[in-house]
Amino acid sequence: MQHPDEGTIHAWLDGELSADESAALEAHAAECSECAARIAEARGLVAASTRILTALDDIPAGVIPAATIPSIGIARRRWYDRTDIRAAAALLFVAAASLVVVKSRNSSAPLARTETASLKSTAAVSADASGAESKLAEPPQMQSAAAPAATAPATSPQTAALKAASHAPTPPSSTRDRRQDKPALEKDAAKLGIAAAPVSVLRDAASNAASNAASGTVAGVIVGAAAGVAGGRSAAKTSASANEVVVTGVTEATDAVSTAPLRQVRVDTRSGSRRTVYQLPTGVEVTLLEAPPAIDEKLFGGIQPQQRRAAETPQRLEAAPAPPPPVAAATAVAPMNTIAWTEGGRKFTLSGRLSTTELEALKKRLMQIRR
């Protein structure tokens, strides 16, 4: 099924599609951020209509809630979930890790050159948020630069690659299997004693190349949960000492999200709504849906159609009880998430294959762009 039309979406929500048709729609929505957003909007319309029509019944005293309770559907974030606090925490991790790295480096006896490289790279990471982004380009370049030699003098190719990477336009990298990354990453992180921030999306553009090129060097900047940023998983695998791995938190990723160039793919305006699809350098698409003023407070997730009650249950939008269609979690492909908010009386939803934290970071950026 390609891009179901509005009628089909509503028919699905009303439980009127056949099992096959439903499956096709759900499968499509798992792949298409735009349609995921449209489905979320349609759900809101269905719920709001029911609510409005209920007001027409002259039921006496206290049955109908006078106003939608504002807290329903609005994410109540724990204080430490705030993006800026996470950013600070992650930076602290990086700083701490850098210290550990430096210290352990001094104690072991690595090549002097690689030390410099490692310090440079970690410094680059902690200092420059967009270093996460440059890691994106790094693996491909590192691959060509240093693939053959396992013990290539890591400094030059690496720092050269790093330099090149920072200048190179970040190419959209395709999705790679990130399953390998995660266990290694967490294992290394554990050795470091640093908790790896949850990695929701990690794409490794060239883990082999990266590990080859970086053997003996640090530059183990793992961009955790980068918004589709290829994991510059340089030293994770082959580096002799695990404490060379620096694990950055989610916020590096969200920093990447905040600074990666966004490309506007298409805009669609119909009956007052505005639907914009953006593409991140990594190829991930997100859809920003802007609806006419306050369609419904209760934009909710939930898999099944005709779950009107589902609106009451999800406590936090961020918890992403499920993106509209059912998606297998913890697979190589990131699940589709949707966040929703109100600003200036207008309803927005943002969907895409990113973690909800990344979506939140993107949201800030997109809202600024819009102004």
Added chain:
Amino acid sequence: MSDVDRLFRTYNAALVRYLTRRLGDRDWAEEVAQETFLRALRQESLTNERAWLFAVATNLVRDEARKASRQRRHLALLAEEERESIVEPEETTLERAQEAALARKAIDELAERDRLALLMREEGLDYSEIAEALELSPGSVGTTLSRARRRLVEAYEALQKEREQREKNAAS
């Protein structure tokens, strides 16, 4: 007579609610519902009862509405507004009356077919029943409903905003 009893028990509430929402007048709604059941009596048998009842009720509304639509609507609106202006001791009641008035205006902005389809859907009729009652193609019901819902919500929100603006102006 047990058959009409059964019909009545099963469908009257939904029919009256449907009609009340459509007409904005409960008394009138109950009259039409009654007439609908009387007509059902005259039928030998009904294959698709619910669709048939809603179709007949709808047609009755259409016919009568044509006769007196503008006057009735005007009077209904006046009644609503008067209700609005009464200061109720209980805040809930006032608010609900306001919401009802807004909803009334909003739903009146819909095209008749869209409005009816949506109201039927709210009473639990499935797409085939709605198609039958309104003489629509089953494939078009989804589109009709999607359009109806969107327009209803947009109209409602616009009216809400208008009111908020009025209240703001009044306060200042």
